Amino acid sequence: MWILSYHRQHSSCHSCPRNAYCVNGTHCTCQHGYESQQKFFTFPLTICEDSNECAPPISLYCGVNAVCKNIPGSYYCQCNSGYRLLSGGIQFNSSNENTCQAITSSITPPTEDKEKLQQVVSKLESLVNNKTHWENAEKGEVATMATLILQKVESHVLEIALKAPDQKVQKVHNRSIAVETRVVTNNCSEGGKIFNLQAEKNSVDIDCNDIVQGNIQGPSAVAFISYDSLGEIINATFFRERNESDPVYLNSRVVSVAVGPKRNISLSKPVTLIFQHTEKNRNSKTTFCVYWKSSEEGNHWSTDGCDLIHVNKSHTICNSTHLSSFAVLVAFTNQEDDPLLTVITYVGLGLSLLCLFLAALTFLLCKAIQNISTSLHLHLSLCLFLAHLLFLIGINQTEPKVLCAIIAGALHYLYLAAFTWMLLEGLHLFLTARNLTVVNYSSVSKHMKKVMFPVGYGVPAVIVAISAASKPHLYGTSAWCWLQLAEGFIWGFLGPVCAIICVNLVFLLLVFWILKRKLSSLNNEVSTIQNTKMLTFKAIAQLFILGCTWCLGMLQVGSAARVMTYLFTIVNSLQGIFIFLVYCLFSQQVWKQYQKWFREIVKSKSETETHTLSTTQTRHKTSEMA
Incomplete structure (x- = not known):
């Protein structure tokens, strides 16, 4: 009865979702212009999505022009x-x-205003063509002069547009500058109006409300300006966030978006910019949407508030939360894909996955070694196994971008979790050495059981959550599903890793100091010393396995970059093999267990063969008697 009542309540008009209405008092259907997976539905959480009449399969035709x-x-x-x-x-x-x-009358602005604009253009052309002036000027002076040119052109173009409000659209094409302006005189009476402006195959979409800026008396205007040669002056050397190991190039014209009469910087809705590349992307590694930032520290290109939406060989689409001058920067890698590195990576990670799987089975099934230390080894192996597996499957899945971002976030979490479990290994080693007892000492076990799971899996989750909440767009690049270098985002991984390596080094030094200090007092406790020394050896080996590999990755710069790349790839891809060797094959208890399992398998196989032979002989004798 309760279920029937619930169904009736949630099939009424009151429960239809947004953009839907009730039909016959029993079902909901989407309003005109919206659609869902089912035409009629009762589930109150069904989403009615906007039907894009302008895109396939509808593609409404509006006529010529x-x-x-x-x-x-x-x-x-x-x-x-x-x-x-x-x-x-x-x-x-x-x-x-x-x-x-x-529009024939609006192509050419009034003569007087056009002459003013031509003066600005001529000055710009003379400055751009004066190579000696730019080469001899200091970098700060170049940036300041370029900023003044941008501001002056914007102000003159807007002034021209606002002086002729009856000319809604104006276009000016010159050898160095292409301009399109739009004038709004009706205070955005059409709701949701988006203006599209184009100049030299670049374009911008801007909301009408951001042009009018509230209740401004009189007309408002927006200007979109494309500069042909300015990028040669304010080039990629003014980009402070670039990676020195790979060259960065300006791969678009410099464009400006400005509104008037009141200058507006912040927007209610982001503007969408589409850039045509000046040259097709070759071995592009990372694409940056940047704007020309003026600050007390100087004028330079910055990515603040500019997000990359899509990039292909010919165009880049960006969103910006403010108005300024924009461009596209591309970081190219000089190295072609190395097939040898690819083979090393896949073969090494394949062997690591096999060894990590065997190590995890050993830690789970070998009862003789099951303790806190083994639990730490197990979770470390599981994290690395999942991280390596996801790396092999998804590191190249750059499309769609949402999936790539999810893969990058998952890899960020799994590798951080592996390092966190390594930190717990170092802590456990220190506590064991301090108590100078066996690994499963009750006090050590009691403390480790309380902290191992919250720290091992919780701390990486917090770090990834903060990174994803602050800058989600920096997960995934155009080439790899990993963290971007822009805005120092990679330090969301390298920072915790470096901290963990340093802390573990401190733990190891403390352990050595404890052993040296109390070695003479433990002459009769040889087994304890041997166990602690063995654990110390394993921790040192683990620190080398995980820590040094990533240190090699950070050293891929300069003339030794290629050598470091090979070392990083080889050592990093063999992590699972090292863990299996250190924690399984170097353990006498594990070897004894392996021998026991082997004898049981041989015995079972022998008994099976004997039983089969006996059954065969019995059947043979029975057939002879018959």
């Missing part, structure tokens, strides 16, 4: 840049209403 624009729940048609409706309107609903005509 016009384009379809999708908005939530609907769409509208709009004349292309340089065209307008005969009625003077801004949008229409179908190709039957298309009266888009070329």
